[in-house]
Amino acid sequence: MPQLVEIVNPKGPVAELRLNRPAKKNAVTLELLEELVAACAALAAAPGLRAVILAGTGGDFSAGMDTSVLMSFAGDIEGIKAEMLDPPDGIANRFQAPTKALADLPVxxxxxxxxxxxxxxxxxxxAADFRIASPGAKLSIMEAKWGLIPDMGISLSLPKLLPADRAKALIMTARVLSGEEALTEGLITRVADNPHAAAMAFAEDLAARSPDAIRAAKTLVDRLWSDTPVGGLRLEAELQAALMGAPNQVETVxxxxxxxxxxxx
Incomplete structure (x- = not known):
């Protein structure tokens, strides 16, 4: 059975993490999330690693959570809520753990x-440090379509990127943005016709510099732009648990x- 997350060149200097469900536009499953956490743990321990590229296979990054996963929650919604509110490490539940694992990579x-x-x-x-998108890419914080909120670690990333009014508008409306529009909004770092090639060129540039300075720069900026993740991740879980299975959320679906x-x- 093919891996849901492929690691290419795991020893570095530039490794790749590839979401690998191309027939489903790399829609996310619980198994894929688990593999992504494990892949991040493996890369974090690689001494020769200098940068990581995160991408999807087959021409799409990811269509979001697989609807079959969402439908499966209906049979045990109280259990899912309890799990969300009681993460094993006291910080990130299993839906948030992959974004935290990506953000915590030292490179x-x-x-x-x-x-x-x-x-x-x-x-x-x-959760990545940089995002390079094609002009025709389609990006959306889409949870409002299902009567929900984003709750997979967005509290760790979005406050660094957008003012509150823009963040609210994107979360509340589930608006779909082109790559160019996402750049204007501040969701992505740059636009390129070939995002993978541009990401590789950027990663190789970073890999050629002092690894100590690059790691220190990431730590510096992350600490200056961040607060403790515990409060935000907990708030995500509490608000989402209150929405899940409530009459208006069911009606939305x-x-x-x-x-x-x-x-x-």
Whole structure:
């Protein structure tokens, strides 16, 4: 069975993490999230690592959480909520752990974004230090489509990138942005016709510099622009747990599935 997350050149100096469900536009499953955490742990221990590229296979970054996963939650929604609110490490639950693992890598992480980058996918991309997207890429913080909020570690990334009003607008509307629009909004670092080639060139440039200085620079900026992650991750989990399975969230899902206008109470 093929790996859901491929590690290319794991010893470095430039390694790649590839989301590998191309037939499903790299839609995220729980197994994929687990593999991504494990892959990050393996790379973090590689002494020759200088940079990491995060990408999807098959022309898309990620279509977001696989709808089959969302549907499976309906059978044990209280159990899912309890799990979200009681993470094993006291900080990040299993939905947040991959973005925290990416953010915690000691070397620069560059997301190369082609095709769609929605929901869970964009939260993974936002966990990278840099994002390079094609002009025609489609990006969206899409959880509002399902009556939910982004809760996969976006509290670690979005406050560094956007003022509050822009963040609220993107989260509340689930607006789909082109690569060019995402650059204007501040969600991505730059636009390139070939994001993977541009990410590789950038990674090789970083890899040629003092690894001590690059790691120290990442630590410096992350600490200056961040607070402790505990409060934000906990807030994500609490707000999402309150939404999941509530009447209006169920109505949102049913309306989406049935192609009709929702009737909120």
């Amino acid at each position: 620069p992480v560059i997301a190369a974004i082609d095709g769609v980058c929605f929901g869970a996918g964009i939260q993974l991309a936002l 049913m309306a989406q599935m049935q192609g009709r206008k929702p009737d909120y109470r």
